[in-house]
Amino acid sequence: MNKSVVYMIAFVIIFVFVLVSVHSQEDMERVDNSVFKNPERPSALFRHDEHNENADIENCSECHHLYEDGQMIEDGSSEDQHCSDCHALKASDSIPALRKAFHMNCKGCHLEQKQGPVTCGECHKK
Ligand code: HEC
Ligand code: HEC
Ligand code: HEC
Ligand code: HEC
Numbered sequence: 243m244n245k246s247v248v249y250m251i252a253f254v255i256i257f258v259f260v261l262v263s264v265h266s267q268e269d270m271e272r273v274d275n276s277v278f279k280n281p282e283r284p285s286a287l288f289r290h291d292e293h294n295e296n297a298d299i300e301n302c303s304e305c306h307h308l309y310e311d312g313q314m315i316e317d318g319s320s321e322d323q324h325c326s327d328c329h330a331l332k333a334s335d336s337i338p339a340l341r342k343a344f345h346m347n348c349k350g351c352h353l354e355q356k357q358g359p360v361t362c363g364e365c366h367k368k
Pocket of ligand 1: 272273274275278280281282283284285286287341344345348349352359360361362363364365366
């Protein structure tokens with residue numbers, strides 16, 4: 243095989259690897275806020291894997307839930323989707339708006355468990 247072809251293939255493999263690793267939840271530091279037009283605040287701190295380990299959350303569907311006909315599916319998970327795929331910027335029927343969905347989920351659990359940040363500046367840190 244031609245040397246430059248080998249280099250090309252190696253380059254593509256490395257490039258794909260980097261892309262995949264950059265976009266995995268292990269490396270997440272903050273929640274992506276790009277779906278909000280003109281975000282008012284710095285995006286919220288959320289080190290995905292570290293957070294869930296420290297908080298002792300085993301069930302992915304605690305956050306990545308799946309509903310069918312208004313019923314939550316017990317073992318279903320929507321981890322392959324963004325919250326914004328189902329939660330629009332405006333609420334519709336029983337589906338809370340995206341911002342509210344995040345606040346209910348994150349802050350809701352912190353309040354319930356009396357652990358984790360509940361003030362604006364603690365989550366939306368610069
Ligand atoms: C437990 C963490 C947490 C707390 C506490 C919290 N937020 Fe958020 N908030 C989030 C997350 C997660 C999002 C989703 C997008 C992001 O990261 O900004 C969000 C989104 C938002 C958005 C929409 C995106 C934007 O920047 O325009 C606003 C506005 C907002 N929050 C304001 C507030 C205000 C005001 C408070 C205090 C009353 C607050 N938040 C408290 C986690 C939190
Ligand atoms: C405490 C809430 C929470 C738990 C528990 C949770 N996640 Fe997530 N996860 C999130 C949030 C928030 C996002 C960002 C979603 C968005 O941008 O719409 C996310 C994103 C992801 C992504 C996409 C990563 C990316 O960069 O796009 C994957 C994959 C994922 N989670 C897998 C999992 C798996 C697997 C589990 C269970 C072992 C899990 N999550 C548990 C909150 C959670
Ligand atoms: C596959 C679609 C889908 C995805 C993805 C999704 N949701 Fe939901 N979510 C729903 C539906 C549908 C409801 C309304 C359920 C009902 O009818 O009561 C809901 C309700 C909620 C509620 C209010 C009820 C409750 O469970 O407390 C919160 C909070 C919420 N979602 C947060 C989130 C967050 C945060 C994410 C991303 C990590 C997310 N959702 C991803 C479909 C989805
Ligand atoms: C099911 C419960 C639960 C949910 C849902 C949850 N948290 Fe937490 N969170 C906790 C607990 C428990 C702690 C304290 C863990 C510890 O001692 O470090 C915590 C701690 C934190 C901390 C401080 C420690 C750290 O990891 O930096 C941040 C920031 C945080 N959560 C952000 C979020 C955001 C943003 C969301 C929503 C996307 C969220 N949490 C959803 C339970 C939860």
